[in-house]
Amino acid sequence: MAEAAKEAVKTAPENTKLVENATCTFCGCVCDDMNLTVDLDNHRITKAQNACVLGRAWFTEHKLEKRPFALIDGKEATTAEGVEVAAQILANAKFPITYGLSDTTCEAQRQAVAIADMIGGCLDTTTSVCHGPSGIAFEGVGESTASLGEIKNRADLVVFWGGNPAEAHPRLFTRYALMPKGMFVPNGKKDRTAVLIDVRRTASTPVADIFIQIKPGKDFEVLWALRALVKGRKIGADIEEETGVKLEVLEDLVQRMKSCRFGAFLFGMGLTMTRGRHFNSGALLALASDLNAFTHFVAKPVRGHGNVTGADNVVSWSTGFPFGMSFARGYPRFNPGEFTTVDTLSRGDADAALIIASDPASNFPKAAIEHLKRIPTILLDPRESVTGQIAKVAFTTATYGINTTGTVYRMDDVPITLRPAFESPYPSDEEVLIAIKNRVRELLAEQHRLGSPKVAQKVA
Amino acid sequence: MSETMLLIAGRSSKQGTSLNVGKLKDEYRDVTSTVEMNALDMERLGLKEGDKVRLRSPIGETVVHCKPRKPEDLPAGMLFIAYGPPSSQLMAGDTAGTGMPISKNFRVEVLRETS
Numbered sequence: 001m002a003e004a005a006k007e008a009v010k011t012a013p014e015n016t017k018l019v020e021n022a023t024c025t026f027c028g029c030v031c032d033d034m035n036l037t038v039d040l041d042n043h044r045i046t047k048a049q050n051a052c053v054l055g056r057a058w059f060t061e062h063k064l065e066k067r068p069f070a071l072i073d074g075k076e077a078t079t080a081e082g083v084e085v086a087a088q089i090l091a092n093a094k095f096p097i098t099y100g101l102s103d104t105t106c107e108a109q110r111q112a113v114a115i116a117d118m119i120g121g122c123l124d125t126t127t128s129v130c131h132g133p134s135g136i137a138f139e140g141v142g143e144s145t146a147s148l149g150e151i152k153n154r155a156d157l158v159v160f161w162g163g164n165p166a167e168a169h170p171r172l173f174t175r176y177a178l179m180p181k182g183m184f185v186p187n188g189k190k191d192r193t194a195v196l197i198d199v200r201r202t203a204s205t206p207v208a209d210i211f212i213q214i215k216p217g218k219d220f221e222v223l224w225a226l227r228a229l230v231k232g233r234k235i236g237a238d239i240e241e242e243t244g245v246k247l248e249v250l251e252d253l254v255q256r257m258k259s260c261r262f263g264a265f266l267f268g269m270g271l272t273m274t275r276g277r278h279f280n281s282g283a284l285l286a287l288a289s290d291l292n293a294f295t296h297f298v299a300k301p302v303r304g305h306g307n308v309t310g311a312d313n314v315v316s317w318s319t320g321f322p323f324g325m326s327f328a329r330g331y332p333r334f335n336p337g338e339f340t341t342v343d344t345l346s347r348g349d350a351d352a353a354l355i356i357a358s359d360p361a362s363n364f365p366k367a368a369i370e371h372l373k374r375i376p377t378i379l380l381d382p383r384e385s386v387t388g389q390i391a392k393v394a395f396t397t398a399t400y401g402i403n404t405t406g407t408v409y410r411m412d413d414v415p416i417t418l419r420p421a422f423e424s425p426y427p428s429d430e431e432v433l434i435a436i437k438n439r440v441r442e443l444l445a446e447q448h449r450l451g452s453p454k455v456a457q458k459v460a
Numbered sequence: 461m462s463e464t465m466l467l468i469a470g471r472s473s474k475q476g477t478s479l480n481v482g483k484l485k486d487e488y489r490d491v492t493s494t495v496e497m498n499a500l501d502m503e504r505l506g507l508k509e510g511d512k513v514r515l516r517s518p519i520g521e522t523v524v525h526c527k528p529r530k531p532e533d534l535p536a537g538m539l540f541i542a543y544g545p546p547s548s549q550l551m552a553g554d555t556a557g558t559g560m561p562i563s564k565n566f567r568v569e570v571l572r573e574t575s
Contacts, residue, residue, distance in 0.1 A: 026476070026480075027476075053473055053476075053477060054473065054476040054477060054480075056477075057476065057477035057478075057480040057481070058480050061477075061480040061481050062480070124559070128559035128560065129559070129560055129561070129563070132558065132559045132560050133558055133560050136558060164470065164471065166473075167471060167472050167473040167476070168470075168471040168476070170473075199468065199535075199538070199565075200468070200533065200534050200535065200538060200540065201532065201533040201534070202533075203473070213535075216466055216468070216538070216565045217565050269470075269563075269564070270564065272560060273469075273560060273562065273563040273564045273565075274562065274564050274565045275562065275565065277556070277558050277560050278558060304471075323559070324559050336555075336557065336558050336559035336560075337555055337556070337557030337558055337559055338557075340555065340558075340559025340560075341559075342553060342555055342559060342560070342561050343553075343555055343559060345553075346553030346554070346555075347553075359483065362483060362544060362545050362548065363543050363544065363545075363547075363548055364548060364551075364561075365519070365548060365551040365552055365553040365561045366519055366520045366548060366549050366550075366551065366553070367519075367552075367553035368553050369548060383482065383483070384482060384483065384484050385483050385484070386483060386484070386545060389484075
């Protein structure tokens with residue numbers, strides 16, 4: 001036991017529990033060095049040692065609110081009643097979609113995949129509106145990758161592109177990529193050069209040794225110019241007019257990238273959410289590959305939600321594809337733009353939605369939200385949300401990592417087991433999904449027995 | 461007063477902490493209903509901190525409060541807003557076959573709200 005934790009045990013009031021090395025699942029950093037002080041009488045976490053500002057809010061704002069186990073059309077119901085209505089909706093839908101999954105355990109994600117398979121629906125995760133374009137680029141370009149541990153221990157040049165870790169992933173700087181002392185960078189930040197590339201100055205800018213401000217929407221052009229310079233091609237000085245970056249700044253960066261011992265790109269949604277999308281991510285991944293002719297260089301997308309990387313892994317190992325896929329023909333097919341949720345909703349294709357641990361009604365485009373309001377939606381979420389307000393069936397579930405154990409994947413694909421702080425009266429996402437799955441199976445078997453053409457198609 | 465600017469939606473610390481308090485609570489609503497604008501742009505347009513502006517895209521519109529940022533931090537003609545229901549009102553559903561709608565770097569018309 002760490003000294004600080006031992007001290008905390010001595011001074012802790014009665015009926016207080018300490019959870020050592022708990023895991024924060026607020027963001028993709030998935031820091032597993034949290035020491036939590038838990039007030040068991042009031043079911044509150046009163047202290048989260050080692051947490052960043054976001055992690056502290058994640059733990060200390062968590063409270064067991066007295067909420068219905070389920071709401072059906074806004075009326076209180078039991079979990080079992082909710083399961084029955086949810087299963088009827090899903091078993092009878094012609095174009096059901098399953099979406100979300102980035103804030104729940106891998107165990108729950110597996111159940112969601114099984115349900116989507118049984119009902120012949122689309123299966124998509126929040127990856128599609130996060131690093132989905134990077135997922136598409138991985139398939140086209142490949143990924144020169146590393147764990148955050150390798151970056152911590154080896155990287156002497158770290159290039160942050162299109163992201164603001166200081167506000168979105170605070171401990172990416174302090175625990176993994178910049179400040180910590182590593183095996184081959186014993187002086188921590190003093191041994192590393194940090195470059196930040198963005199269209200505006202943010203809270204992350206002062207942390208960088210070099211800040212390169214580019215014109216909005218010109219990431220691809222800058223990346224392609226860097227690729228040309230890395231390969232020894234000539235670039236005209238008019239690149240500044242196009243991108244806002246002087247040629248000598250690009251040449252200096254290229255020299256640094258080629259001469260470092262271990263370089264790392266950590267890139268955010270400034271690349272994926274702007275015009276160019278997967279071309280931007282692909283250009284950066286290709287640049288990382290090019291640089292391996294001179295030194296060791298890796299590229300990692302910085303992931304947002306606590307287990308969005310787990311969703312990619314679970315959906316990939318189950319179906320062969322990471323997101324945006326459909327079971328409608330009885331086997332998995334992948335087609336972003338066709339089976340991704342913004343598209344199935346905006347086009348008005350979906351006739352039922354199973355949403356797990358996500359709030360698309362809050363952050364999807366207007367057309368998608370409008371259609372979501374028109375179809376029966378089933379939601380599993382520990383907290384109130386905008387999607388909960390429009391859902392036909394809304395389940396209250398336990399919070400992963402705080403109330404339930406399970407597995408999550410850190411943004412570098414490292415799986416971590418959760419250590420919960422205290423129990424919740426509400427069931428886990430996994431338990432609710434298993435119940436829905438079992439009831440859907442019964443309903444589909446019944447339809448099959450009665451010769452429903454829809455079931456015949458699904459069974460075939 | 462009407463001017464076209466470039467809107468960037470993204471994450472912020474306050475958005476992250478307030479969503480843990482609750483997405484239906486005032487704090488989260490305030491954070492996601494505040495647009496950051498270059499201070500000189502605000503001065504030129506006669507806007508003060510807290511004034512309401514209407515943001516309009518070809519898809520929809522939303523009313524938010526404005527907050528100044530130093531010109532060296534936020535270039536002229538650029539706006540920043542934390543993701544949330546107001547920014548969703550402005551986003552197009554087209555994903556160009558990728559699944560990803562354009563969520564950053566899109567043009568919006570900025571109009572001062574009088575009431």
